Each structure stands twice: as structure tokens, then as C-alpha cells.
Amino acid sequence: MSKYIKYKVKDIQLAEWGRREIKLAEAEMPGLMSLRKEFGDKKPLKGARIAGCLHMTIQTAVLIETLIELGAEVTWSSCNIFSTQDHAAAAIASAGIPVYAWKGMNEEEFDWCIEQTLFFGEDKKPLNMILDDGGDLTNMVLDKYPELVKDIKGLSEETTTGVHRLYDRVKNGTLPLPAINVNDSVTKSKFDNKYGCKESAVDAIRRATDIMLAGKRVVVAGYGDVGKGTAASFSGAGSIVSITEIDPICALQASMDGYEVKKMSTLIPNADIVITTTGNKDIVTKECFLAMKDKTIVCNIGHFDNEIDMAWLNDNYGHTKEEIKPQVDKYTLENNVDIIVLAEGRLVNLGCATGHPSFVMSNSFTNQTLAQIELWTNSKNYSNDVYMLPKKLDEKVAMLHLDALGVELEKLNKTQSDYLGLKIEGPFKPEHYRY
Amino acid sequence: MEEKKKNLLKYAGEISSPVIKQDDIKKWESDAVKSVNDHFAQKFNEIKNEYSKLIDEFKWNDLVYKSNYSFKPIQGKTYHLYQKDDEKKSLFLSIIGPDEWDMLYIGSFNLMSNNKWEKIDE
Numbered sequence: 001m002s003k004y005i006k007y008k009v010k011d012i013q014l015a016e017w018g019r020r021e022i023k024l025a026e027a028e029m030p031g032l033m034s035l036r037k038e039f040g041d042k043k044p045l046k047g048a049r050i051a052g053c054l055h056m057t058i059q060t061a062v063l064i065e066t067l068i069e070l071g072a073e074v075t076w077s078s079c080n081i082f083s084t085q086d087h088a089a090a091a092i093a094s095a096g097i098p099v100y101a102w103k104g105m106n107e108e109e110f111d112w113c114i115e116q117t118l119f120f121g122e123d124k125k126p127l128n129m130i131l132d133d134g135g136d137l138t139n140m141v142l143d144k145y146p147e148l149v150k151d152i153k154g155l156s157e158e159t160t161t162g163v164h165r166l167y168d169r170v171k172n173g174t175l176p177l178p179a180i181n182v183n184d185s186v187t188k189s190k191f192d193n194k195y196g197c198k199e200s201a202v203d204a205i206r207r208a209t210d211i212m213l214a215g216k217r218v219v220v221a222g223y224g225d226v227g228k229g230t231a232a233s234f235s236g237a238g239s240i241v242s243i244t245e246i247d248p249i250c251a252l253q254a255s256m257d258g259y260e261v262k263k264m265s266t267l268i269p270n271a272d273i274v275i276t277t278t279g280n281k282d283i284v285t286k287e288c289f290l291a292m293k294d295k296t297i298v299c300n301i302g303h304f305d306n307e308i309d310m311a312w313l314n315d316n317y318g319h320t321k322e323e324i325k326p327q328v329d330k331y332t333l334e335n336n337v338d339i340i341v342l343a344e345g346r347l348v349n350l351g352c353a354t355g356h357p358s359f360v361m362s363n364s365f366t367n368q369t370l371a372q373i374e375l376w377t378n379s380k381n382y383s384n385d386v387y388m389l390p391k392k393l394d395e396k397v398a399m400l401h402l403d404a405l406g407v408e409l410e411k412l413n414k415t416q417s418d419y420l421g422l423k424i425e426g427p428f429k430p431e432h433y434r435y
Numbered sequence: 436m437e438e439k440k441k442n443l444l445k446y447a448g449e450i451s452s453p454v455i456k457q458d459d460i461k462k463w464e465s466d467a468v469k470s471v472n473d474h475f476a477q478k479f480n481e482i483k484n485e486y487s488k489l490i491d492e493f494k495w496n497d498l499v500y501k502s503n504y505s506f507k508p509i510q511g512k513t514y515h516l517y518q519k520d521d522e523k524k525s526l527f528l529s530i531i532g533p534d535e536w537d538m539l540y541i542g543s544f545n546l547m548s549n550n551k552w553e554k555i556d557e
Contacts, residue, residue, distance in 0.1 A: 005535055011509055082505070104506030106527055108519070112536055 018091025028358035030404035031366030043071030075117035086119035111352035130155035154375030178382035193225035200349035214238030297391035502526035
């Protein structure tokens with residue numbers, strides 16, 4: 001390894017701006033701020049050297065500083081080459097925290113940044129905890145630096161992609177340390193997927209197109225958590241929302257929630273906006289494009305950019321593509337039908353809006369922090385497997401957000417708790433409860 | 436034969452005349468031409484150097500602007516140019532310094548206020 005580098009960000013002079021936004025975000029991240037209050041003196045993460053690899057944003061800055069407040073040493077890289085907010089990275093670097101992240105890096109730089117986070121300080125002490133989003137840091141350690149694994153007490157993983165990679169490793173017998181799946185905590189996935197998209201779907205369309213949404217016909221492909229949030233988003237804006245589904249349960253839910261559920265081929269000719277939320281591929285295909293009316297808006301808020309067949313569109317009509325503004329492209333099909341594609345078919349709430357609000361991220365990151373505390377302080381209770389956070393901690397995450405919203409919570413009395421067979425302080429639901 | 440006009444002679448024609456010495460124009464001329472030639476040679480050289488410096492600068496700028504980078508560079512900051520070890524041998528610009536990693540290093544450049552990349556000599 002080459003020399004120790006304290007940090008690497010695009011422009012350290014952005015630190016003051018970053019700090020002002022971090023202060024603002026703290027007010028919207030009550031879960032993390034409550035943990036600072038609860039554990040600030042006890043320093044449960046003392047001795048932990050946490051290497052983190054997660055989008056280096058303002059919200060993540062609040063997470064990083066919470067981990068430090070709880071006693072940990074932290075190094076950070078971003079888990080996507082374009083997602084860093086340079087002012088957030090600058091503020092973190094300026095606070096003396098080793099961060100290696102900037103917006104618009106390439107793959108070589110991405111790997112370099114992750115590599116810098118593995119060793120702490122001039123004396124290059126290796127990491128002993130992993131906080132990951134997508135599994136790139138985990139893979140770097142397990143595949144390239146396996147000698148470091150013996151000192152790592154555990155890892156917490158933020159997203160579906162990373163969790164899949166971990167379960168694959170369990171199946172293949174190649175997971176050498178305990179892991180907590182933060183993604184599937186109720187207070188993570190429901191808030192990320194449902195309430196996050198409910199907030200940001202309409203925001204993205206408005207910012208990109210300034211179109212009037214009331215009265216417009218919107219087709220939402222998929223009625224999982226993301227679909228439910230997205231449909232609610234457009235409903236709230238006064239749009240006429242229709243759903244497509246393959247799953248009879250979700251289709252019935254959509255129907256009972258008051259949405260028309262039809263096949264894509266039925267809905268497409270009248271759609272003003274088509275938005276995919278499925279996590280599957282080939283949802284908006286050649287046939288869909290050819291059946292669309294003039295100025296139909298097409299976008300994706302699901303998983304990858306393969307929900308919409310952008311390859312076909314670019315191969316056949318790429319020559320007609322006109323950039324209206326960044327992330328908003330117009331393609332002209334036969335008969336002068338214009339199609340407006342947002343964010344090149346990638347996640348529209350990230351491409352055209354600002355992603356999840358701080359409050360939603362506070363739920364995710366409070367889970368992350370509790371997972372880190374759990375793995376660091378109780379590692380002997382965990383073997384080399386993937387675990388979920390205990391229900392009690394999931395409930396705690398929610399609890400930590402209630403005060404900020406002025407929520408008054410009822411309390412079970414002894415008779416009631418005996419009647420339900422529950423402890424007064426919870427957990428209140430069985431593991432299989434679906435919320 | 437016509438008598439030479441005394442008033443046009445380049446030498447003394449009478450005993451009482453003062454010494455007439457002709458100026459060495461040839462030498463002066465040769466000296467002057469040499470000096471003016473030196474001047475032009477120097478100027479040509481200066482312009483040639485300037486031109487080749489300009490061409491050099493143009494080539495570096497062309498190289499840097501055509502290299503791969505997905506961030507917006509900031510005026511007054513230094514960036515480093517590297518060559519990837521792949522089939523295309525493509526060039527990319529980075530904020531990572533040459534002593535901070537093991538990558539084929541081409542050069543370092545400062546982005547000037549007129550958006551010209553100025554090569555920094557090692």
C-alpha cells in the first residue's frame with residue numbers, strides 16, 4: 001500500500017456549506033440524534049474501527065458523526081461513483097474524518113477509495129467493523145484482503161443487492177463473519193420503499209417536466225412497497241392512477257385500495273405517465289413504446305435501468321434523441337410521436353429529484369447504528385450467518401422518531417398485556433407480522 | 436581621357452589636402468547585417484519557441500480535454516492525467532496524486548482561469 005492519505009474530496013472549500021446542511025439534516029434525523037443523547041456518554045462503539053461504504057451524502061454525514069459520537073473511529077467511501085455530495089464529503093473531511101469520495105469518479109478511483117478506508121491513521125490499524133451498502137466493501141475485504149477478516153467482528157448491510165450477495169455467500173459457505181441485514185428491518189424497507197417513494201416520485205416528475213399532474217393518467221407498473229408509495233404519490237397529486245401486477249395478492253390490494261388494475265397493453269395507449277416499480281426487467285418494451293401517445297412521460301423508480309427497454313429505444317430512435325435538459329430526453333418515434341424519458345431509465349427520484357428526505361434516511365441509519373452496536377458489543381452471540389435486527393430494536397427505531405412528530409403512544413396495562421400475552425414494553429408483533 | 440573630378444576623389448589629390456580616409460562601409464555593412472540577422476534569428480527563434488510551446492500547450496490541452504472525467508474541474512486546482520492499463524489505453528483525469536497510487540502517470544495540470552490546462556513541470 002502507498003502512503004497514508006488523510007482524506008480525498010473534490011473541494012475542501014465546500015465544507016462550510018456542507019456543515020450548514022448537516023445541521024439542518026440533524027433536525028430531520030431524530031432517530032440518530034436520540035441515539036447520540038442515549039449513548040453519547042457510554043460510548044458503546046469505543047474501540048470499533050468502522051469502515052463505511054455508503055452514498056456520501058448530507059444524511060450519511062449525520063450517520064458518520066453519530067457513530068463517532070458513540071465512540072467509534074470511522075473511515076468512509078461512497079458506494080456509487082456519482083452519488084457523493086461534494087459539500088457533504090468536504091464537511092466530513094474538514095471535521096478530521098478520513099473520507100475518500102467525490103462525485104464523478106471512475107472504477108479505478110472507486111476501488112482506490114474503498115481501499116483507503118481499510119486502514120486507520122498513520123499507523124495503519126486495520127478495520128474491525130464493516131458498514132456496507134451494496135457489498136463492494138465487503139467483497140473487497142473478503143476477496144482481496146482475507147487476512148483482515150479475523151479481526152472484524154461483523155458487518156451491517158444496507159440494501160437488497162448487498163443482502164443478496166451475503167445470502168449467496170451463506171449458501172456457498174463463504175461468509176466468514178456475522179452480518180446483519182439492515183435492509184429488511186420494517187423501519188428500513190417500508191420507509192425507504194413506501195414512504196420515501198411516496199414523497200419523491202411526484203417530486204421527480206414535477207422538477208423534470210413541470211407538468212400538471214392533476215387529472216393525468218398514470219400507469220404504475222408493480223404494486224409492491226415501491227409501487228404502493230408511488231401510486232399514493234400520484235393519487236395525492238390528483239392523478240388517475242392505474243396499476244399493472246403479476247402477483248394476485250398485490251393486484252387485489254391495489255384493487256381494494258381503489259386503483260384500476262389492468263394489463264400494460266390495455267393501459268399504455270391512454271397513459272400520460274408510465275412509471276416502473278417492479279424490480280424486474282423488460283416492463284416497458286418495444287410494443288409499449290410503439291403504442292404510446294404523443295408526449296408520454298416514461299420513467300423508472302424500481303431497481304435497475306433495465307425495467308425500461310432503453311437499449312431498444314436507443315438502437316432504433318437514438319438518432320432522434322434530444323436533450324431538453326439534463327436527465328430529460330425527448331425521442332421521436334414514427335408518426336411524430338414524442339416520448340419523454342426521464343433519467344435515462346435509471347432511478348428517477350435520484351436522477352431528477354433529491355432522493356429520500358432526511359427523515360426517511362434517519363430510519364435506515366438508526367437501524368445501521370443499532371446493528372453496529374449490536375455486532376460490536378454482542379459479537380459472541382452471532383455466528384457466521386446473516387441476521388435481522390431483533391424486532392425489539394426495529395420497534396425502538398420507530399419509537400425514536402415519534403417525539404419529533406408529536407405522536408402520543410398508548411401504553412398497555414397489565415390486564416391488556418396479559419390478555420394478549422405480550423410484555424408491556426413489547427415486542428408487540430410476532431416475527432411473521434407483515435405490517 | 437577625361438580628367439578626374441578632384442572633388443569626387445576618394446583620396447587626397449593634392450599635397451595640401453587633408454588626409455582623406457574612406458569609411459569602411461563594407462565592414463560596417465557586414466557588421467550591421469550580422470547584427471540585424473542575429474536580431475531576426477533571435478526573434479524567429481523566440482517565435483519558433485513560442486509557437487512550439489503553443490503547439491505543446493495545445494496538444495496537452497487537447498489531450499486533457501479529450502481524456503475521461505465525470506466531474507466538473509475547478510479553476511485553480513491541480514489534476515493528474517493517467518493512462519489505463521486496458522486495451523484502449525484510454526486517458527483519465529483524477530484528483531488522486533501520482534505518489535498516492537500505482538497508475539501509469541502522464542502529467543499534472545492546473546486549470547487556469549481562462550480554462551486552459553497548464554502543465555506543471557515536475
